[in-house]
Amino acid sequence: MKTNDDIIYLEKIANISHDYYLTKLSIGEISEKYKLSRYLISRYLDDALEQGLVKITINAPQERNFELEKKFRQLFTIKNIFIIKDSENPSLKNENVIAFAAKHIQSLIENSQVVGMAWGDTVYRVIDAFSAKVKEDLVFTQFIGENMKYKSATGSGRMVEKAAAKYSAQFVTIAGPLYIVNNQARELLKKEPSFNRAGNLIKKLDLIFCGIGTLSSI
Incomplete structure (x- = not known):
C-alpha cells in the first residue's frame, strides 16, 4: 500500500517526466524550475522508467505491400488503402497493423482540431499505441450515441477520454443512447x-x- 509520501514522490517524478519528454524542457531548465540538481533530475527520470510511469517504445517501420495495394485500388477504387506485409514472426502480425494504424492516425490528428470517435477493441489498442503528445487545442468527441457499456474499458465514453489523455486534450461525450x-x-x-x-x-x-x-457488436 502506497503512503502519502510515496504518492507525492510519484507525482513529482511524473511532472518532471512530463516536462522532459512532452514539453521538451532540457535537464538544465527542469533543474532551474524545481530548484533541484541536474543529478537528481536525471535520477528521477530513471526512477520514472523503473516505476513504469514512463514507457519508451521503438517502433521499427512496418513494410507495406505496395503491389497488393495497387491491385486493391484498381479493384475497389479506394484511394487511401494500406496493406502491411506479413511479419516473419506470426505473433507480431496484429501488433504491426496496430502500430502502423496508430502512427498514420496520429499524423492525421496533427492537422485536426475536432476528432470524432467510435469504440471497440481495435480502437482501444490503437489508442494504446499512440505516442503521448501535447495538443491542448484538440477536442475528441463521440459522433454517435453512447453504447451503454459503462463498465467496459472499450465503451464509447471511455474511448474519447482515453484518446484525450494521450494529448492532454479535451473530450466531450454524448448524453444519449446509440x-x-x-x-x-x-x-x-x-x-x-x-x-x-x-x-x-x-x-x-x-x-x-x-x-x-463485427457481428458481436450488433
Missing part, C-alpha cells in the same frame, strides 16, 4: 443543454476515427 426508437424523443434530445456542445462539435469534425463493426 439507438432511439421514438422520433419525438430524438428531436427533443437535440434541445437538451447537455447535448449542445457535442452536437455543435459534430458539425465541425475534421477526422472520424473508428473501426469496422
